[in-house]
Amino acid sequence: MADPLLSHVPVRLKRLPHGHGLPLPAYATPGAAGMDVVSAEELILRPGARHAVATGFAVAIPPGYEIQVRPRSGLALKHGITVPNTPGTVDSDYRGEVKVILINHSPDNFPIQRGDRIAQLVVSPVTLARWDEVEELDETMRGAGGFGSTGGHAGL
Numbered sequence: 001m002a003d004p005l006l007s008h009v010p011v012r013l014k015r016l017p018h019g020h021g022l023p024l025p026a027y028a029t030p031g032a033a034g035m036d037v038v039s040a041e042e043l044i045l046r047p048g049a050r051h052a053v054a055t056g057f058a059v060a061i062p063p064g065y066e067i068q069v070r071p072r073s074g075l076a077l078k079h080g081i082t083v084p085n086t087p088g089t090v091d092s093d094y095r096g097e098v099k100v101i102l103i104n105h106s107p108d109n110f111p112i113q114r115g116d117r118i119a120q121l122v123v124s125p126v127t128l129a130r131w132d133e134v135e136e137l138d139e140t141m142r143g144a145g146g147f148g149s150t151g152g153h154a155g156l
């Protein structure tokens, strides 16, 4: 049988000194879209605070791809911990440490241990576009209507 990993996009990853001993980002199940990524540092995220959490590695994403940094729903639902810039964008030409920006929306301190799974990384193709500037745009049924123009939430 063909190796299923053959169809995976290879991404070069360099472990940084403070990342030694940590598991690499990994899919928790065979059908997972994101790889869980762990913290390379220990900290306490106070209520309302933000922090760019170290992951302990840098990457060279192949041209034509990006890595999206997304929150974990369990942390969001149970602890109010999310990624304020979600989806975070790691560009293919970025060679610095991958960081996970976290914010604590709960009234409680949120302690993070080294090795805790804090977010997930989705490797995704990027479509590059160019602008084709014109004087007039074609007409549509929607026109300029937006922001709830087709109807609001029941009761509003």
Ligand SMILES: O=c1ccn([C@H]2C[C@H](O)[C@@H](COP(=O)(O)OP(=O)(O)OP(=O)(O)O)O2)c(=O)[nH]1
Pocket (backbone or CB within 6 Å): 069, 085, 088, 089, 090, 091, 092, 094, 097, 098, 099, 100, 101
């Ligand atoms: O969650 C994130 C978001 C960004 N980055 C790194 C990789 C990315 O390639 C770089 C720049 O990110 P972005 O373009 O979102 O930030 P910016 O504020 O526009 O900074 P810059 O002017 O450096 O592009 O920062 C991360 O490590 N994690």
Ligand SMILES: [Mg+2]
Pocket (backbone or CB within 6 Å): none
């Ligand atoms: Mg930028």
